[in-house]
Amino acid sequence: MxxxxxxxxxxxxxxxxxxxxxxxxxxxxxxxxxxxxxxxxxxxxxxxxxxxxxxxxxxxxxxxxxxxxxxxxxxxxxxxxxxxxxxKIYSYPEFLYEQSKNKTRVVIAGSHGKTTITSMILHVLNFHQKDVDYMVGAQLEGFDCMVKLTRDNDFMVLEGDEYLSSPIDLRSKFLLYQPNIALMSGIAWDHINVFKTFDDYVDQFRKFVASITPGGILVYNEEDTEVVKVVENAENYFRKIPYKTPEYEIINGKVHLKTEMGDVPLSVFGAHNLLNLEGARHICHTLGIMDEDFYEAIMSFKGASKRLEKVDREDKGTLYKDFAHAPSKVKAAVKAFCEQFKNEKKHGFLELHTYSSLNPVFLEQYDHAMDGLDEAVVFYSEDALKIKRMDPISPDLIKEKFKNENLKVFTHAEELHSYWNTLDKSQGVYLMMSSGNFGGLDLTK
Missing domain, CATH: 3.40.50.720 (NAD(P)-binding Rossmann-like Domain)
Known part of the structure; x- marks a missing residue:
């Protein structure tokens, strides 16, 4: 072909x-x-x-x-x-469907957590040598490519994105997959340049649930009220499997999952990651992986790329980077970080980088997003605003929307880098949240 x-x-x-x-x-x-x-x-x-x-x-x-x-x-x-x-012209998701239309399609959707959940599922399947086709939005340890397509595999695991399919196909990507098995992790308004209202955004998830094949399965986060509303109002026929945050305990800085088989030590941390893990467990169960085998595999899961990923620094300082940019992701990452490092001085840096995050209307969603940190810093580039043809934003407006008077705000990369260089990174712990690179900041030094 x-x-x-x-x-x-x-x-x-x-x-x-x-x-x-x-x-x-x-x-x-x-x-x-x-x-x-x-x-x-x-x-x-x-x-x-x-x-x-x-x-x-x-x-x-x-x-x-x-x-x-x-x-x-x-x-x-x-x-x-x-x-x-x-x-014949295909969008990316349309072609993936074409490649998987004769397979059982497992689609992981949600405003947050979908990359991590997909990564957890693939890690467990790979650990137990269960070969599947897949598409995931992050580079995974032990995987050469983020997409695998074969002629023989019976299953395909797809990370389902709600963003547009192509310049000439304005449907959400995940609406093209027609899942046999689906998961919905959460709904929190994003991509406001495309979905102008919250209801317009939620409607994509209503359509996603409606696209589940008759008699299919939906695993969903019962702690998310918007998800529950969508599921309860769905009119098509499918099996519903709810999940919630499992019990856990932090012992000597390590998270231990409480299970019927005893404590399971994990390499990841944060309540949101344990919620993701529980969703992944239910999906793996539908694919024939028993709980005991799931827990055996998940102990060695170290996280998806740029999702609370530890950075090796020359000074051996403790620094994590996270792709978090949407408000719900920032809040989850900060909460997890504060819980994990209760007794350390916690520094949190956030770069406002996307169209949505730089929109004054959307900034309301960031209220109290960085609460709990001992020091919180927000960086955005005034030059980026000009390039995007957006109106200027004042640092005072950022502090107001974040509801954090102690917030440090930088609008030029040079100023941010100068401040960064004054900090002793061997002291305290650092959380760096961005889908960009903080104006070229080297996080290893």
């Missing part, structure tokens, strides 16, 4: 391209910018474009599938050529 990727360099897109190459497909692609690690990984597979840019001449009538990434625009010249030739 001959496939061509428009915007092959994206985090998700390049992994799919590699998976198809490994499956034996003929793969080509284009992009106007490709960064690491995508560049090196594509190059190793022999599918890195020879030059950057868009080349309509690459689009030929013998191409079986054109896969369109979100990074491309509607007026992309390669897309125009594909339409002109009448080629």
């Amino acid at each position: 001959k496939t061509h990727f428009i915007a092959i360099g994206g985090s998700a897109m390049h992994n799919l391209a590699i998976a198809l190459k490994d499956k034996g497909y003929q793969v080509t692609g284009s992009d106007d910018a490709i960064f690491e690690p995508s560049r090196t990984r594509l190059e190793k597979k022999g599918i890195l474009p020879e030059e950057l840019g868009w080349f309509p001449e690459k689009i030929t009538s013998d191409i079986d599938a054109v896969i369109l990434g979100m990074h491309a625009h509607q007026d992309n010249p390669e897309l125009a050529k594909a339409k002109e030739l009448g080629l």
Whole structure:
């Protein structure tokens, strides 16, 4: 099968391209910018474009599938050529469904926790040598690629994102998967540049539940009131399995899960991660993994990339980084961090980096998000606001919305870096939350 990727360099897109190459497909692609690690990984597979840019001449009538990434625009010249030739154009999730339509599809959805839950499931299955196809949004220890596609595997585990599918397909990605088994971890308003109201956002999850195949299974977080409302109001037929935070205890700085089989020591911490773990356990159970086997495997799970991930520092200081950017994720990460390090001085840094997080209306969602930290710092770039053509935001407004008068606010990377260099990172513990990089801050030094 001959496939061509428009915007092959994206985090998700390049992994799919590699998976198809490994499956034996003929793969080509284009992009106007490709960064690491995508560049090196594509190059190793022999599918890195020879030059950057868009080349309509690459689009030929013998191409079986054109896969369109979100990074491309509607007026992309390669897309125009594909339409002109009448080629089949897929979004990323649409093509994943095409590859898995004859398999049992397990889809993990939710505003928060979906990457970690998917990662936990794959870790357990891999530990017990249960081979499945998958797509996950983070690099996992023991996995070469974030996407795996085979001809023979019976199951495919998919991280289900509610964001848009492609520039020409404005449906939420997870609405294309039609899950046989689904999980919903939580609903907290996000992506306000696309979903203008909270109800519009929640409606995506209503549609997701409605897309579960007849007689399927939904595992859901019964502690989330919005999730419960969606589940209770669903009109289609499926089996409902609720889950909640399991009992646990912190002993000598290590979390121990309380189970019928005794205490299970874990390598992760935080109530939200234990809630994620419980959801993963129920999904694994539907896939034939008994609880005893699940607990045996999960003890060695160290977390998904950038999800409360410990950073090795030259000075041996204690520092964790987290992808948290949405308010619910920030609150969960801070709560977990404060619980884990009760007796240490706790420093928390948050970068407001996304369109939503820089919107004054959405900032209301961050109220008390950094409470409990001994020192809380928020950084956002005034230059980024200009690039996004957004109105300026004052540091006083940030303090007001966070309801934290002691908040330190930096708007220039140089000022943040200067302050960072005054701190003795060998003292206290540090939590760095961002989907960016704090203006190029090296967290290892």
